[in-house]
Amino acid sequence: MTLDHVVCETETPAQTQEAEARPLWLRFDRWWLLFAGVVFIVLLLVIRRPDPYRRIVVFLEDGIRVTLSITVVSFLFILFAGLVGGLGRVAKNPIINGIASIYVEIVRGIPLLVQLLFIYYASPIVLRDLGRRLAAVWPALSVRLIEIKLNPFAAAVLGLTICYGAYMSEIVRAGIESISKGQMEAARSLGMSYFQAMRYIILPQAVRVILPPVGNEFVALLKDSSLVSVVAVADMTRRGREFMASTFLALETWMMVALLYLVMTLFFARVVTYIERKLSYVR
Amino acid sequence: MSDNIIEIEHVSKRFGRVVALDDVSLTVERGEVVVVIGPSGGGKSTLLRCINHLEAVDSGHIVVDGIPLTQAENIDKVRAEVGIVFQLFNLFPHLTALENVTLAQRVVRKRSQEGAESIAHELLDKVGIPEKADAYPAQLSGGQQQRVAIARALAMQPRIMLFDEPTSALDPEMIKEVLDVMLDLAREGMTMLVVSHEMGFVKAAAHRIAFMCDGHIVEETTPEGLFTAPKEERTRQFLSQILT
Numbered sequence: 001m002t003l004d005h006v007v008c009e010t011e012t013p014a015q016t017q018e019a020e021a022r023p024l025w026l027r028f029d030r031w032w033l034l035f036a037g038v039v040f041i042v043l044l045l046v047i048r049r050p051d052p053y054r055r056i057v058v059f060l061e062d063g064i065r066v067t068l069s070i071t072v073v074s075f076l077f078i079l080f081a082g083l084v085g086g087l088g089r090v091a092k093n094p095i096i097n098g099i100a101s102i103y104v105e106i107v108r109g110i111p112l113l114v115q116l117l118f119i120y121y122a123s124p125i126v127l128r129d130l131g132r133r134l135a136a137v138w139p140a141l142s143v144r145l146i147e148i149k150l151n152p153f154a155a156a157v158l159g160l161t162i163c164y165g166a167y168m169s170e171i172v173r174a175g176i177e178s179i180s181k182g183q184m185e186a187a188r189s190l191g192m193s194y195f196q197a198m199r200y201i202i203l204p205q206a207v208r209v210i211l212p213p214v215g216n217e218f219v220a221l222l223k224d225s226s227l228v229s230v231v232a233v234a235d236m237t238r239r240g241r242e243f244m245a246s247t248f249l250a251l252e253t254w255m256m257v258a259l260l261y262l263v264m265t266l267f268f269a270r271v272v273t274y275i276e277r278k279l280s281y282v283r
Numbered sequence: 284m285s286d287n288i289i290e291i292e293h294v295s296k297r298f299g300r301v302v303a304l305d306d307v308s309l310t311v312e313r314g315e316v317v318v319v320i321g322p323s324g325g326g327k328s329t330l331l332r333c334i335n336h337l338e339a340v341d342s343g344h345i346v347v348d349g350i351p352l353t354q355a356e357n358i359d360k361v362r363a364e365v366g367i368v369f370q371l372f373n374l375f376p377h378l379t380a381l382e383n384v385t386l387a388q389r390v391v392r393k394r395s396q397e398g399a400e401s402i403a404h405e406l407l408d409k410v411g412i413p414e415k416a417d418a419y420p421a422q423l424s425g426g427q428q429q430r431v432a433i434a435r436a437l438a439m440q441p442r443i444m445l446f447d448e449p450t451s452a453l454d455p456e457m458i459k460e461v462l463d464v465m466l467d468l469a470r471e472g473m474t475m476l477v478v479s480h481e482m483g484f485v486k487a488a489a490h491r492i493a494f495m496c497d498g499h500i501v502e503e504t505t506p507e508g509l510f511t512a513p514k515e516e517r518t519r520q521f522l523s524q525i526l527t
Contacts, residue, residue: 180373182369182371182373183373183375185337185369185373186369186373186374186375186432187375187387188337188362189335189337189362189365189366189367190362190366190386190387190391190435190436190439191359191362191363191387191391191392191439192387192390192391193359196390196391200386200390201375204377205375205376205377208377
């Protein structure tokens, strides 16, 4: 599903052992070959055929920045949403558990693209209508709701957070549930509260368990962020469409866009592996 | 005033259709060492776990050191007074031995880092593994892990220690090192409720034995009484099985 798998599977056990001593970024395995190859192709195209490839890259530059910042900003919110949602999913309180479960079930059943379209185009209508109804009761809020204008970037971050937050909640829930019940019992029997036990005992262990799927989510999010191009965010994909519309260079444009996404995803997949190794501990 | 530190009155507990505890009553006096024996599935562990509310009872009352185990705020008070040692140690694998012993002191007892560490070093010394303070649980043998677990419980300065089959997950050669620590505790006058089949420990330290079977306490007796003249047929059967 993600590049992370490719990276791991290319190392046979023997190679892994032999290379274990070297730090990860110095290990010249197949990931390096792939990464260097892709970067080489990009550079070759840009240098040898500046027209159109250099023009494309220059035109995409803003978009790359938008794609990266939307991914990083959303991911921070997603981590928070996943933590809250995951804790909700394992909560014994039926109301909290119910709310978290309904959130996850609804969001997982609607395509991300549709969620983004709904938030950007449909939710202002809902808010405006709500504002009109509130006019008599709460005029100040009513005016604000009627005049609301969604910033495309904020709408995109909101949409990605709501959607990926649900998936992240499930990852966090699975991580918490993977820690043996004895850990919670031991912590509680020492007099720790539920939240102290979560904070000091369960979550630190769960984090190590869920790091690989969380890293996968980051890479998946980077790719899915291309969907925000439909809600007027000038990310790399949208910039690519704009460039193509004015030049009709479909093959060149989309090849370069694809290569640049690949450079980014390969890079982050490796960063995730690196963090995983750093955080692992003797069991 | 009686000096009963644990009072268990008519406690029943069922898991679905299985009756784990059926109208069980037991009292433990301050400073007393009570060993609970009996076949597995007889409710011994459940009884222990009810005392610090890892399991909620269905009916009956439990009073620990004058605190009834009913409202939520009392449960935390009781847990602070009662230390428990588990069959599978349940050490925190992401923390070193020292951190295992200091964590609850800092976040529950609000002791300073230095204060907690000096108590922890003292206790690790007491259980005989001062040199393992910086080792992670995975680097320790089972016996060493269990001794860290005992130190971790003692760090909260409990008035009562519960032991839930503390040696049954250990290799034979490691049992003694854990039992020695428990014997020391008993000699110091700690109130202990122990689920165990270690007859050596029973002979050396127990004041009283409770034999549990099918959710009932079938017989309460002294160690001498148990070995010389068990009253109940069921006790006799059980003893003949574990003593041969």
